Amino acid sequence: MSVWVKICGTTNVDDAETAIACGANALGFIFAPGPRRIAPLDARNIVARLPATLQRIGVFVNEKAERVRDIVSRAGMTGVQLHGDESPEYVQELFRNERSSERSERAARRRETRVFKAIRMDEHAAEKIGKFAAAGDLVDAFLLESPGALRGGSGKTFDWESAATLLRQFEGDPKLRFIVAGGLRPGNVQDALRKLRPWGVDVASGVEKQPGIKDPDAVRDFIDKVREVEATL
Secondary structure (H helix, E strand, O other): OOOEEEEEEOHHHHHHHHHHHHHOOEEEEOOOOOOOOOOOOHHHHHHOOOOOOEEEEEEOOOHHHHHHHHHHHHHOEEEEEEEOOOHHHHHHOHHHHOOOOOOOOHHHHHHOOEEEEEOOOOOOOOHHHHHHHHOOOOOEEEEOOOOOOOOOOOOOOOOOHHHHHHHHHHOOOOOOOOEEOOOOOOOOOOHHHHHHHHHHHEEHHEEEEEOOOOOOHHHHHHHHHHHHHHHHO
């Protein structure tokens, strides 16, 4: 299987170009408060120097839908990653005007803006995934993150064994995709992939020198480790 790889917390062109050269499928730009936050115009200036085919994902936490749409447009994002308490109803209305009645909701939305919904791996995780799944093809993938206090990325791993048990509840639904995040780094990403067999992985602090500044060697090592093990999954 081919694993989707996103390098998140992009703040400069050099880091973006390094991630692309190493084989990343997507870059993440954080518009929520935090040490890796970037202004829409700055993100736009970086995006202007990147391949048009690269996926650019904007990270938001409990943001008003109007502002999300505005930033997506101004910054040139191709997708959003929602880390707050956004409901299925919120997601359904977010990009409704992009959808076509002649195609499936997912197919229509993918022509414009992808939607990833972060799920904190706590005692309510299965219930939240179930609510979104029951509402139809609202999201392109669920991003599994640690239940720590910091929304939008904690840099801590969660219990992968328990998560594997949870994911088995949903393995009969081919429409559901899962991305693993939280505390990933070159030294543990292969273990996460073997245990959870996700559609994708997302990393920020695990490949950084300091918040918002990537370590090129760590980025390369991380993606190499993913590509090395994906053929065995």
